[in-house]
Amino acid sequence: MDLITPEIGLFFWQTIVFLVLIFLMAKFAWKPILGAVKKREDSINNALTSAEEARREMQNLQADNEKLLQEARVERDSILKEARQIKEKVIADASAEAQKKANEIVAQAQVTIQNEKNAAMAEIKNQVASLSLQIAEKVVRGELSNKDRQEKLVEEMLEDVTLN
Template sequence: MDLITPEIGLFFWQTIVFLVLIFLMAKFAWKPILGAVKNREDSINDALASAENARKEMQNLQADNDKLLKQARAERDAILKEARELKEKVVSEATGEAQEKADKIVAQAQAIIQNEKNAAMADIKNQVAALSIQIAEKVVREELSNKDRQQKLVEDMLADVTLK
């Protein structure tokens, strides 16, 4: 028997064994193998869909985070602006109040100084008047003690006085 020349009997039995093997494979192995492949394909598709959903969710979260960050920055800027305006207002009011108080104190001090000046002037006038009266009294006593001097004083005074 030659190994190279095919025999019909051997070919026939090999064909039958092959057909039985295909039948057994189709009956018992193909369905579980195809089911496993189908399950694997479904799980891969589910994983891809989940990954896509997760990616979309991450994009949405990123957009929400960006939006929240912009809002937080806007609120921060608004709060800082409001704080600056409040500071300026408080400083302005405090400056105005301080200026008013300073003006009031200066006015009171000027009034006090003027009153003291007027009182001093009145006191000086009174002292000058009292001193003048005392001097005049002494002069008049001295002058009036002598009749000739008295007459001369009256004449001198009349000469100084001019009628208008």
């Protein structure tokens, strides 16, 4: 027996054993193995599909977040603009109100000053008139107390009347 030369009997039995092995494998092992491979392939495909859906959903969420963020920025800018306008209006209104009140106070002060000035002038006029009357009374008494002076005063008045 030579190990290098093949014999027909050995070849025949090896072929039959190989065919039986293939038959047994096909009958019992191939279906579970192919089923496990198919199941694994399906789970991988499902995982890939789920991952793709999750990626799309994440993109949609990111787009929605960007949109919401942009809307929030626009709304924030609008609120800030409105707040500035309200602030400026309040300041302008307060300034106008303060100016109006200041003008009213100044006008009232001017009226009060004018009234007090008029009252003071009237008081001074009254005092001047009273003093003038007192002085005139004293002068006239002094002039009229003496008869010579009375005659002299009458003559001076007559001369003034004729000169004018």
